[in-house]
Amino acid sequence: MKKEKKTKEKKLKKERKHMAKDKKQMLIRTIILLLVAAVVCFLIVPLFNSLNFGLDLQGGFEILYQVSPIDDSKMTKDKLNATYKSMLKRIDALGVSEPEITLEGDDKIRVKLAGVTNREEARETLSTVATLTFRDSNDNLLMTSDVLKAGGASVTMDSSGRPAVALSVKDKDTFYKVTNAVKDYDNNLIVIWLDFDESVDSYTSEGSMCGTSESNCLSAATVSEAFASDVIIQGNFTEDEASNLVDLINSGSLPTKLTEISSKTVGASFGDATLTMTMFAGIAGVISIIILLVFIYNFAGLISALSILLYTLFVFAAFWLIGGVLTLPGIAALILGIGMAVDANVLTYSRIKEELSKNRSLETAFKYGSKASFTTILDANLTTLLVAIIMFYFGESSVKGFATMLIINIIVTMVTMVFITRFLLKIFVKTKYFDDKLSLFIGYNKIDNNENKPKDYLKLSKGFAIFSLIVIISSGIMFAFKGMNLGIDFQAGSDITFKTDKDISTKALEKDIKELDLTSVDIEINGDDVDIRVKEELKETEVDKVESYFLDKYEASVDIGVVSNVVKQDLIKNAIFSIIISLIGIIIYITCRFKFSYAISSVICLIHDALMMLAGVLLFRIEINSMFIAAVLAIIGYSINNTIVVFDRVRENLKLKNKDNISKEELKDVVNISIKETISRSIYTSLTTLLPVIALVILGSKEIITFNIAMIIGLITGTYSSLLIAPRLFVFFKTHNRKTKAKTKRKEEVKEKIIKGIND
Numbered sequence: 081m082k083k084e085k086k087t088k089e090k091k092l093k094k095e096r097k098h099m100a101k102d103k104k105q106m107l108i109r110t111i112i113l114l115l116v117a118a119v120v121c122f123l124i125v126p127l128f129n130s131l132n133f134g135l136d137l138q139g140g141f142e143i144l145y146q147v148s149p150i151d152d153s154k155m156t157k158d159k160l161n162a163t164y165k166s167m168l169k170r171i172d173a174l175g176v177s178e179p180e181i182t183l184e185g186d187d188k189i190r191v192k193l194a195g196v197t198n199r200e201e202a203r204e205t206l207s208t209v210a211t212l213t214f215r216d217s218n219d220n221l222l223m224t225s226d227v228l229k230a231g232g233a234s235v236t237m238d239s240s241g242r243p244a245v246a247l248s249v250k251d252k253d254t255f256y257k258v259t260n261a262v263k264d265y266d267n268n269l270i271v272i273w274l275d276f277d278e279s280v281d282s283y284t285s286e287g288s289m290c291g292t293s294e295s296n297c298l299s300a301a302t303v304s305e306a307f308a309s310d311v312i313i314q315g316n317f318t319e320d321e322a323s324n325l326v327d328l329i330n331s332g333s334l335p336t337k338l339t340e341i342s343s344k345t346v347g348a349s350f351g352d353a354t355l356t357m358t359m360f361a362g363i364a365g366v367i368s369i370i371i372l373l374v375f376i377y378n379f380a381g382l383i384s385a386l387s388i389l390l391y392t393l394f395v396f397a398a399f400w401l402i403g404g405v406l407t408l409p410g411i412a413a414l415i416l417g418i419g420m421a422v423d424a425n426v427l428t429y430s431r432i433k434e435e436l437s438k439n440r441s442l443e444t445a446f447k448y449g450s451k452a453s454f455t456t457i458l459d460a461n462l463t464t465l466l467v468a469i470i471m472f473y474f475g476e477s478s479v480k481g482f483a484t485m486l487i488i489n490i491i492v493t494m495v496t497m498v499f500i501t502r503f504l505l506k507i508f509v510k511t512k513y514f515d516d517k518l519s520l521f522i523g524y525n526k527i528d529n530n531e532n533k534p535k536d537y538l539k540l541s542k543g544f545a546i547f548s549l550i551v552i553i554s555s556g557i558m559f560a561f562k563g564m565n566l567g568i569d570f571q572a573g574s575d576i577t578f579k580t581d582k583d584i585s586t587k588a589l590e591k592d593i594k595e596l597d598l599t600s601v602d603i604e605i606n607g608d609d610v611d612i613r614v615k616e617e618l619k620e621t622e623v624d625k626v627e628s629y630f631l632d633k634y635e636a637s638v639d640i641g642v643v644s645n646v647v648k649q650d651l652i653k654n655a656i657f658s659i660i661i662s663l664i665g666i667i668i669y670i671t672c673r674f675k676f677s678y679a680i681s682s683v684i685c686l687i688h689d690a691l692m693m694l695a696g697v698l699l700f701r702i703e704i705n706s707m708f709i710a711a712v713l714a715i716i717g718y719s720i721n722n723t724i725v726v727f728d729r730v731r732e733n734l735k736l737k738n739k740d741n742i743s744k745e746e747l748k749d750v751v752n753i754s755i756k757e758t759i760s761r762s763i764y765t766s767l768t769t770l771l772p773v774i775a776l777v778i779l780g781s782k783e784i785i786t787f788n789i790a791m792i793i794g795l796i797t798g799t800y801s802s803l804l805i806a807p808r809l810f811v812f813f814k815t816h817n818r819k820t821k822a823k824t825k826r827k828e829e830v831k832e833k834i835i836k837g838i839n840d
Contacts, residue, residue, distance in 0.1 A: 106513035113386060113504070120389040127396045133194060134180065134407035134481070137355040140194040141202050145338040147187050155187045155336075163336050164189060180405045182480070189338075194405070203340075211337065212247075213276050214258070217267040217283050217300075222258050227251040233326045235319070236312060243322035244312050245298075252308035260306030272298045272311075343623070344641035358411050361779035365772025366392070366418060372768060373422065377429055379514070380522040383504045384425045384497075391421055391496040398488045409482040409710060409784065417489030419769030420718060423460070423761075424497035426768070427453040427725065428505075430761045433524050442518060446509045450502050456728045457498060460721040463669055465490045467662045467717035471710070474658040482710045486717070537755040538748055541808040544800050548692060555695035564698065565602075567705030567786070573601060576612040576626060578636035584610060592633070596626060609782065610636075618642050658709070659690065662716050670720075674727060681809035682723045685801040689719045689794055696793035697786070707787040715794030718769070722762055722802035729754040730807065744815050751807045759803060766799040 134140075147163050149155055160183055167181055167189065180192035193202055214223040232248030249255050262268055271283050274296050281296050289295035301311075366388060373381035395414060399406060432449030436442070468490060471483035508514065514521035567575075586603050589612060593600045601613040618626065618640065627638045663683050670679035690712050697704055733750045734742070742750070770792065777788045 103513060105511040106508065109507055109511065113382070117386045117389055120386070120393050124389070124393050124396065127393065127400060131396060131400055132403070132405045133355065134192060134405045134410070137358075137407065137411075138194050140192065142190070142192045142344040143203065143340060144184070144188060144190045144342040146341050147189055147336050147338060149336055157186070159336055160187065160189070163338075167191065188341075192405070203343075211275055213273050215271045215273055215276065215283070216262065216265065217269045217271060217287075219271075219276075219278075219282055219284075222262070222270065223254060227254050235322045235326055238312060243319045245322055245326055247311040249308060249310050256306050256308040259303050259308075262303040263305055268303050269300050270303055271300045274298055342642050344639075357779060358776070358784075361775045362411065362414070362772065364779055365775035368771040368775065369418065369422060369768050372764075372771065373425070376764060377523045378520050379508070380425075380429055380505065383501060383508070384422065386504065387425065387496050387501045388418055388422070390500060391418065391492055394492045394496060395485075395488055398492060399485070404484060405481075407481040409707060409787070410485040413482045413485035413489065413714075417486060417493070419765075419772050420464070420721070421489065421493040421497045422768040423721065423765040424453075424457045424493055425501055426761050426764050427457055428498075428501065429522055430758075432522060434757070436518060436522075436524050437526070442515050442521065443509050446505060450505075454498070456725055457494075459673060459728060460724045461490050461494060463666060463720045463724060464717035466665050466669060467713055467720070470658055470662045470665060471713045474654050474661065482707075482714070486714070535752065535756060536748075537752050537759075537804060538808050538811065541804040544804050545808075548688060548797070548801075548805075551695045551699070552691050555698040558698050562701075565701050565703050567703040567708075570704060570706075571601070572617065573613060573615045573642075574618045575641040576610075576614065576630070577639040577641075578610050578630050578634070579608045580610065580630075580634040580636040581608065582634050584634065592629070596629060598626075606782065658713060659716070662713060663687070666716070666720055670724070670727075674731060677810055677813040678727050678731075680813060681806050682720055682727070684809055685723060685806040686716050686719055688801050688805065689715055689798045692797040693790050693794045697790060700789070702789055703786050705786055707784055708790050711787045711790035711794060714791065715798055718795070719798035719802055722765070722798060723806045725761065726754060726758050726802055726807060727810070729758050730810065744811070747811055747814060751811055755803055755807060762799055762803050766795055770795050 147155065147160055149159065164181060164183060180190075180194070182190045184190055212225040212228070213221055214227075215221055227249060229248040229250040232250070234246050234248075236244050236246040238244040259270070262270055269283075271287075271290070273281065276296060283290075283297065283300065286295040286297045287300060290297040290300045370381070370385040370388065373384045375381070377384065392414070395417070399410075404410075428450055431453040432445050435445035435449045435452075438445075440448070465487065468483050468486040472480055472487060508521075518524040584605060586605065589603050589605075589610065590600060593603075593612065593614065598614040598616050601615055602611075603613075604611040616622070623640050623642070626640060630636045630638050663686060666686065667679045667683050670682055693708075693712055693715060696702075697708065730751055733754050734747075737746070737750060773788055773791045773795065776784065777792070
């Protein structure tokens with residue numbers, strides 16, 4: 081008896097010792113976790129401040145040029161790239177440390193100059209193309225600067241020892257042919273012009289001024305014989321004048337001309353206010369996600385909180401390393417990305433809970449749950465990545481910025497929310513401290529899940545489908561009577577935005593617009609903010625006139641955006657093309673990874689989600705702009721993410737049935753079980769994504785209000801379509817496909833019998 085008592089005491093003592101050890105390990109690792117979180121928080125702020133901010137976050141000037149050749153030749157990528165390099169050199173003269181110059185399509189260049197306050201100086205510097213041409217004495221074009229080596233101009237001395245400019249010839253064959261022809265002209269001159277203007281310049285009137293500062297004519301040389309050597313421009317140049325001319329030629333001697341087709345100015349006060357509001361919204365959104373995760377998953381929620389902080393740090397670091405320019409759409413993508421990234425954690429935690437419900441130990445449940453969730457997470461993120469790449473490739477300006485951040489988000493999600501979260505979970509699982517504290521660790525409470533038949537979720541799909549149909553039809557009626565509330569991006573014209581402390585009315589603004597000889601499309605007053613859209617595409621002088629008018633009358637800081645019809649057409653074309661390519665890409669990917677019945681069901685749901693978003697903005701009369709297209713594409717990526725999670729579970733449960741000819745009722749049961757097993761995860765994920773978007777609506781800038789409201793509509797519709805409508809469609813296509821195969825088989829059997837009977 082004493083021996084047994086001693087053995088029990090010894091065993092109890094050993095258990096207490098292990099418990100104390102586990103508790104100590106747990107405490108040490110928790111302290112380290114909190115210290116890491118504190119360090120990450122400390123690093124995020126300076127890293128964020130070191131990023132390059134776009135003009136929508138610090139003010140500046142944006143301009144879009146159409147690039148065209150000055151002769152009858154075709155516009156080529158080489159000419160566009162040469163113009164791009166030339167513009168970079170010119171922007172250096174403006175002192176802009178981080179200009180954003182992007183090529184759009186085959187013949188456009190967009191320039192964003194954050195922090196630039198002197199808009200006219202910037203416009204003048206950018207539009208000074210410094211195009212060098214060779215002409216005859218009658219001003220006919222002989223050669224463009226295509227014949228010269230890029231950057232080949234240099235300062236030299238003429239035969240008299242005076243400063244001159246040497247031009248290095250690249251295309252010697254062309255140069256020889258031209259000079260060979262000119263030598264036989266009556267007036268055998270080759271005249272070199274810089275920025276020849278047909279309406280102003282002429283050798284007849286300016287020949288005597290060639291080589292002086294009063295004329296664009298640089299030199300006129302007599303050609304007595306054909307030659308193909310380098311050229312020297314002689315004139316009455318000082319050393320400084322020759323040096324400046326060399327810089328001008330090297331930075332802009334291009335066979336192209338630039339036509340301004342849209343522009344936008346953002347005052348520094350607009351930018352500062354936007355950045356402050358958006359960051360407050362972002363912080364509020366992240367805090368709300370962390371609170372929700374801790375409430376649902378307890379200690380595992382704290383690990384997710386650290387993962388979110390690391391995720392944010394890594395995204396900023398990646399953006400800093402690639403020299404990216406952070407814009408308002410980029411921040412929206414980051415905040416949205418945090419909500420979507422949490423989905424990886426929710427999937428893992430849901431799987432671990434399922435394994436725990438099978439009476440497995442915490443360590444075993446963690447192992448199998450992590451493994452089971454990885455494929456689903458990978459498929460979901462790859463489809464979103466596909467949409468993001470399409471957005472980046474076909475999108476322009478704000479959409480491209482959104483896509484860049486989304487691509488970074490997806491890559492960082494796989495690193496932080498999958499591998500780092502799992503590593504952190506593992507080190508706490510290994511302590512054994514939580515083995516009998518499952519609720520504290522991951523919010524798991526054992527529930528009796530033994531049900532003979534699952535709830536019929538598929539029945540609910542009819543109600544949601546009818547609701548969607550009513551909304552879409554109602555929006556169609558609204559569209560027939562009132563049309564769309566198109567933003568400046570989609571209807572061309574000019575957008576005038578300003579802030580003022582003075583009392584202002586719509587009638588007063590209508591008078592102002594008439595006084596400025598403009599035609600208003602829409603006037604919106606929201607507190608101190610005023611937004612006016614006019615039909616006219618304001619030119620440089622008109623922009624100055626409008627700005628001065630509102631500044632003098634209302635003491636307002638004015639932000640003006642101009643969009644031409646060319647830009648509008650391109651934007652509409654790219655938007656439609658991007659959505660179609662996204663859907664085709666998703667069909668191909670899901671067909672390869674799953675089956676065609678899954679793919680077609682998914683894509684119909686994505687079209688449903690896009691139509692519901694459009695219906696929502698039509699009914700609420702929300703402005704449709706380029707950020708609405710970004711929202712549609714983002715929801716396509718998000719919704720397919722949700723649908724794949726459900727379908728992955730359907731596929732898994734169908735494999736467990738191990739039957740080739742499953743009945744329709746059995747198929748419905750499998751689908752209902754799959755919905756039941758994924759419904760809580762889908763709701764949690766939607767909530768964690770909705771929270772930051774709602775924060776952006778309440779606290780964020782009105783510049784992305786269209787994006788935020790469209791996202792809320794898309795998130796809600798995407799959740800119920802993924803959970804209910806997509807599985808219902810899958811059941812329909814699966815059973816329809818089986819019936820088709822059965823009919824074909826019966827026809828083949830009958831055919832065989834007939835042939836056999838004839839032969840007999």
